[in-house]
Amino acid sequence: MKVARFYAPGDIRLEELAEPQVSAGEVKIRVRNCSTCGTDVKISRSGHPNMTPPQVMGHEIAGEIVDVGDGVEGWAAGDRVQVIAAIPDGTCPDCLAGRQTVCPHQLSMGYQFPGGFAEFMIVPREVLRVDGLNRIPEGLGFAEASLAEPLACVLNGQELARVGAGDVVVVIGSGPIGCLHVRLARARGAARVILVDLNADRLKKAADLVKPDLAIASESTDPVAAVLEATSGRGADVVITAAASGAAQEQGLLMLARRGRLSLFGGLPKDHPTITVDSNLVHYRELTIVGVNGSSPAHNKEALELIASGAVPVTDLITHRLPLDEVLEAIEIVARGDGIKVTIEP
Incomplete structure (x- = not known):
């Protein structure tokens, strides 16, 4: 499968990798949309201290489940889903006090785990453990659902x-x-x-x-x-x-x-x-x-509902839809400020 991987500032490569296989406690999705943001620009130019290269980038993710690992309940192939970006551990004092956005042990998609600039990706058990995989409401498109993360x-x-x-x-x-x-x-x-x-x-x-x-x-x-x-x-x-x-x-x-x-x-x-x-x-x-620092899994769920209900329209904010082959151009469009939201459709 095709992916966009960060190696170093100024070095993001389009590569062919073996399609990932699901393990127990995980879900595998076909990525339908992964939108870009200013953080992707910062990573491309300066890297990120929490990122271990080489790493597949992309954290505004929506897709369709294609496989479910042993022990995962409530999900099946064909389900349309949105994935949180910031993953709290759910067990530290801050998380237990309801302050998941400042969890000191937070992990992230596209940083510690391979992200959504890929044709397929694994939703890790750490996401499922904190209820971070969200069902996309009926009638809401994948591109719009991917904007739930920034709205959160x-x-x-x-x-x-x-x-x-x-x-x-x-x-x-x-x-x-x-x-x-x-x-x-x-x-x-x-x-x-x-x-x-x-x-x-x-x-x-x-x-x-x-x-x-x-x-x-x-x-x-x-x-x-x-x-x-x-x-x-x-x-x-x-x-x-x-x-x-x-x-x-x-x-x-x-x-x-x-x-x-x-x-x-x-x-x-x-x-x-x-x-x-x-x-x-x-x-x-x-x-x-x-x-302000990021969002919680609950914020992602609420953001999806706000978009689906029309309370916060987002379709007209999506100014560019590009294939994965053009991810570098997508990041440059964001850097130049030539669009509002630029989404990748692998």
């Missing part, structure tokens, strides 16, 4: 930031994650959603799709002043930084209303991980700053 991360972020009815929400960054944040905020009852991006062309493409109440191109407009003007000086209840930008995080803090919440959704480069925070601003305005 967005869902975790908005839960932590307590996005709810009547909120004014600012999303900084109009990439695929930013677009999902806009749509989920609406589904959670936000009164107004404002989308901000440095790149005016990218912002327009995203805004034409997700229709925020206001789009602010921060390359030519002071985004803090624009948000304050749009809210009659009050500021936003929630600001979500869906961009790897320290400047965006600092601006986000200045956009907040009293008791506002800043979600640091996008991580910063390891060589520039710090920002300047006005502690008195946080203190006197009773602001909250929250971090």
Whole structure:
């Protein structure tokens, strides 16, 4: 079978490997869609400390079961499934306390286990142990189901930031994650959603799709002043930084209303991980700053339902569908920002 394997930064190879065979406690699937994301770009250029090369990449996975190992119950060949990416151990103190997203022993598809840039793959027993294999609802396509993984991360972020009815929400960054944040905020009852991006062309493409109440191109407009003007000086209840930008995080803090919440959704480069925070601003305005790290198996299940019900539409966010042979081009499309979601169809 054909796979895309990471060897080193700048060295991702399309290879032929023997088709994997299922063992006890495992499930084998034919991958129908594995979508790409900014993390794939980072891996392709810089590698990842948790990755042991050579490794088959891809972690936004949906497919069809073709074989079931001994001891696996409730699944059969032909079942359509979505696979979690981040795998908690389910037994540590954090997991037992309901904090699976920060499990210190977390493993991941496409990192420790071969991922979805392949024609076939094994869903390991570690995924099944934490109920991380999800049945795709009837009528939902594989491509759309593969977007449950990034939406699950967005869902975790908005839960932590307590996005709810009547909120004014600012999303900084109009990439695929930013677009999902806009749509989920609406589904959670936000009164107004404002989308901000440095790149005016990218912002327009995203805004034409997700229709925020206001789009602010921060390359030519002071985004803090624009948000304050749009809210009659009050500021936003929630600001979500869906961009790897320290400047965006600092601006986000200045956009907040009293008791506002800043979600640091996008991580910063390891060589520039710090920002300047006005502690008195946080203190006197009773602001909250929250971090976000991935998603839990339960978030994946809920994300699938949100997509299937139409509460968070995703079909129009899929701008490119490419075969596995073109996975390197897919990653470059993501890097250039020429599309929203780019999915691979092995």
